[in-house]
Amino acid sequence: MDLSTHQPAGGTVYRISAPVIANRSLPGGHRRIRLRAPAIARTARPGQFVNISPPLATTLLRRPLGVHRTIDGQDIEILFQSVGKGTKALGAVGEGDEIDLIGPLGNGFDLAGEPPETAVLVAGGFGLAPLYPLAAALEGKVDRTYLFAGTEEDLPMETSDSSVHLSFVDPDIKATVPEFEAVGAQCRLASLRSRPSFHKGLVTELVEKLLDGPEPLGRTKLYACGPWGMLKKTAAIAAEHELDCDVLLEERMGCGVGACMSCSVMVYGDGGRPVYARACVEGPVFDAASVVWDAK
Amino acid sequence: MNLNTTIAGINLQTPLVMASGTFGFGEDFARFDDFDDSAVGAISLKGTTLEPRLGNPPPRIAETPAGVLNAIGLQNPGVDAVVRHVLPRLEAGGLTTPLFANIAGETVEEYAEVARRFSTAPNIAALEVNISCPNVRHGGLAFGADPAEAARVVRAVRQATDLPVITKLSPNTGRLVEVAEACVDAGSDALSLINTLVGMVIDLRSRRPLLGNQTGGLSGPAIRPVAVAQVFRVYAALGHRLPIIGMGGVSDADGAFEIILAGGAAVGVGTALFFNHRAPREIADGLERHLADAGLSRLSDAVGAAHRQSRIGGGGP
Ligand SMILES: Cc1cc2nc3c(=O)[nH]c(=O)nc-3n(C[C@H](O)[C@H](O)[C@H](O)COP(=O)(O)OP(=O)(O)OC[C@H]3O[C@@H](n4cnc5c(N)ncnc54)[C@H](O)[C@@H]3O)c2cc1C
Ligand SMILES: Cc1cc2nc3c(=O)[nH]c(=O)nc-3n(C[C@H](O)[C@H](O)[C@H](O)COP(=O)(O)O)c2cc1C
Ligand code: FES
Numbered sequence: 001m002d003l004s005t006h007q008p009a010g011g012t013v014y015r016i017s018a019p020v021i022a023n024r025s026l027p028g029g030h031r032r033i034r035l036r037a038p039a040i041a042r043t044a045r046p047g048q049f050v051n052i053s054p055p056l057a058t059t060l061l062r063r064p065l066g067v068h069r070t071i072d073g074q075d076i077e078i079l080f081q082s083v084g085k086g087t088k089a090l091g092a093v094g095e096g097d098e099i100d101l102i103g104p105l106g107n108g109f110d111l112a113g114e115p116p117e118t119a120v121l122v123a124g125g126f127g128l129a130p131l132y133p134l135a136a137a138l139e140g141k142v143d144r145t146y147l148f149a150g151t152e153e154d155l156p157m158e159t160s161d162s163s164v165h166l167s168f169v170d171p172d173i174k175a176t177v178p179e180f181e182a183v184g185a186q187c188r189l190a191s192l193r194s195r196p197s198f199h200k201g202l203v204t205e206l207v208e209k210l211l212d213g214p215e216p217l218g219r220t221k222l223y224a225c226g227p228w229g230m231l232k233k234t235a236a237i238a239a240e241h242e243l244d245c246d247v248l249l250e251e252r253m254g255c256g257v258g259a260c261m262s263c264s265v266m267v268y269g270d271g272g273r274p275v276y277a278r279a280c281v282e283g284p285v286f287d288a289a290s291v292v293w294d295a296k
Numbered sequence: 297m298n299l300n301t302t303i304a305g306i307n308l309q310t311p312l313v314m315a316s317g318t319f320g321f322g323e324d325f326a327r328f329d330d331f332d333d334s335a336v337g338a339i340s341l342k343g344t345t346l347e348p349r350l351g352n353p354p355p356r357i358a359e360t361p362a363g364v365l366n367a368i369g370l371q372n373p374g375v376d377a378v379v380r381h382v383l384p385r386l387e388a389g390g391l392t393t394p395l396f397a398n399i400a401g402e403t404v405e406e407y408a409e410v411a412r413r414f415s416t417a418p419n420i421a422a423l424e425v426n427i428s429c430p431n432v433r434h435g436g437l438a439f440g441a442d443p444a445e446a447a448r449v450v451r452a453v454r455q456a457t458d459l460p461v462i463t464k465l466s467p468n469t470g471r472l473v474e475v476a477e478a479c480v481d482a483g484s485d486a487l488s489l490i491n492t493l494v495g496m497v498i499d500l501r502s503r504r505p506l507l508g509n510q511t512g513g514l515s516g517p518a519i520r521p522v523a524v525a526q527v528f529r530v531y532a533a534l535g536h537r538l539p540i541i542g543m544g545g546v547s548d549a550d551g552a553f554e555i556i557l558a559g560g561a562a563v564g565v566g567t568a569l570f571f572n573h574r575a576p577r578e579i580a581d582g583l584e585r586h587l588a589d590a591g592l593s594r595l596s597d598a599v600g601a602a603h604r605q606s607r608i609g610g611g612g613p
Contacts, residue, residue, distance in 0.1 A: 012327060014329050060362065060364060061359050062571055251354060252357050254364065259318060259324040259569075260317065260318055261371045263356075264371065275350065276351055281324075
């Protein structure tokens with residue numbers, strides 16, 4: 001990554017006053033909001049995000065939220081967690097309201113190169129949301145997709161028990177996310193506390209079980225989104241198995257378009273020298289091997 | 297209506313200057329499908345040093361009530377990369393908006409050398425000497441808080457360039473007017489103010505300062521009255537000698553007009569761009585309305601007008 005010349009990057013950004021089509025609550029206080037934003041729905045790639053102004057000028061800065069799904073080139077759907085002022089205000093909007101947003105932003109997952117034979121998606125908590133469009137985009141391009149998600153709370157997507165048997169986990173570990181199964185991904189869930197059908201432990205243990213198990217995988221790539229510690233561990237597993245691994249990183253942002261240097265993530269630049277890259281332009285998806293994991 | 301303004305001999309099509317550090321090196325906002333260049337008077341590029349600078353550890357930004365606290369720490373690719381790669385790219389792209397190079401350094405010699413190197417570029421209209429960055433350990437504020445130190449920097453830059461020199465002042469000093477006077481005496485052709493105010497946010501979860509640099513610089517609507525007051529003071533003392541680019545928290549035409557009435561011949565717009573990239577166009581349109589309402593045909597007639605309004609019979613409290 002050559003960051004020495006502050007390359008402008010990224011495609012066209014649209015600002016839209018997007019009518020709210022629906023804003024539903026999900027288990028655990030999460031929400032799924034659907035917005036009419038055709039220019040973004042037509043151009044957004046998996047892993048890209050929008051920057052939303054919460055309603056009624058509740059906050060000064062916009063809030064970055066991943067595009068979870070695009071619908072018919074018309075609408076975008078976002079899954080979000082109400083954690084603070086901005087996302088709480090967003091939770092209160094209703095049908096007919098309009099939301100000011102800009103996007104699509106960020107690089108998104110690289111889907112241009114030759115796809116792997118096996119895609120392994122690793123999510124921590126809310127990291128599940130941005131991985132869904134990736135799973136959907138990979139369907140038909142890869143031979144198989146796995147999704148492993150770790151969570152201590154309710155996930156933002158419905159879960160149930162899978163009818164599919166997976167050789168590398170105990171048969172009673174069968175919690176799955178049907179929406180991911182519907183796009184061809186085999187899923188298993190993990191939690192640190194005992195929950196029926198969940199693997200008890202770290203989500204990355206499921207990744208290790210798969211990689212060390214009997215399934216034929218061929219060329220394999222990991223894609224991860226979640227808390228820093230989980231990503232760091234996933235990156236270490238990828239390095240150990242000599243696998244490519246993309247991680248989606250969340251940083252606090254100012255402008256969202258590459259102008260202010262607020263969202264910097266430390267990466268190895270040309271010649272292995274640590275430099276700061278912009279999560280809003282060079283990211284939010286980074287090659288795990290390029291991230292300086294001890295910087296945080 | 298005519299929004300033309302002149303700063304140190306440079307003609308700006310509107311008085312709106314994109315504030316340093318909020319507009320990158322002039323390219324990023326062009327990504328918006330509807331960014332309106334015609335409302336932009338000048339672009340002040342990101343603060344640039346002699347060598348590339350890594351900047352501060354994240355987090356680098358925090359929101360405050362009505363403001364933004366940042367501690368970027370002058371991350372930039374260094375003057376040579378800007379002169380060799382960025383500026384030619386802007387020229388090739390046909391950008392005709394005047395560009396101000398915002399220069400920073402840890403020593404007087406570094407400021408002079410950065411000034412010298414920028415002066416070789418064909419498309420830099422002026423140098424903005426940043427003696428007011430609150431987020432770097434050396435240089436920056438250390439120069440901006442002391443009249444003699446500030447004068448040393450400005451004199452060295454003045455000798456190193458034939459370009460107009462704008463000095464960017466800090467609000468973080470009780471000696472603002474003294475510093476401003478010293479910069480003018482040392483050869484500054486214009487002043488810009490204010491840079492950000494030192495602030496801190498403590499993260500209640502970790503119970504530690506939120507920003508990687510602990511303190512940061514406050515910008516945005518919260519600081520506008522401070523900016524208006526400081527522009528007013530500096531204009532009162534020095535407005536007859538040189539133009540002022542006033543900035544701090546301007547996000548709409550009302551705020552911009554306040555700055556102009558206080559004494560700004562031009563107005564910087566920074567943080568507002570983060571939430572409204574259409575701010576320059578909206579402000580320019582609104583300024584035309586303000587001038588019309590005031591019965592003025594030229595922007596220059598409004599500059600500093602707040603000093604000339606008599607209170608007696610003015611109807612105010
Ligand atoms: C690229 C990207 C994609 C994201 N996608 C999603 C998503 O799909 N669903 C979802 O629920 N959340 C997502 N997030 C996190 C989301 O941006 C934050 O939860 C949100 O900004 C919090 O705002 P708030 O006002 O509710 O919280 P507050 O704590 O009041 O916010 C204060 C400030 O901190 C910033 N901030 C707080 N937490 C985060 C964070 N985790 N990441 C970045 N900035 C933060 C806010 O933007 C704001 O500037 C994403 C973040 C990034 C960077
Ligand atoms: C993220 C950020 C980065 C900045 N970087 C610089 C800089 O490099 N040089 C400089 O002179 N001022 C810098 N500033 C200060 C602005 O140019 C401006 O003086 C200040 O933000 C007040 O204006 P505003 O409230 O309109 O943003 C920066 C401000 C922000 C918010
Ligand atoms: S948020 Fe401004 S550069 Fe990324």
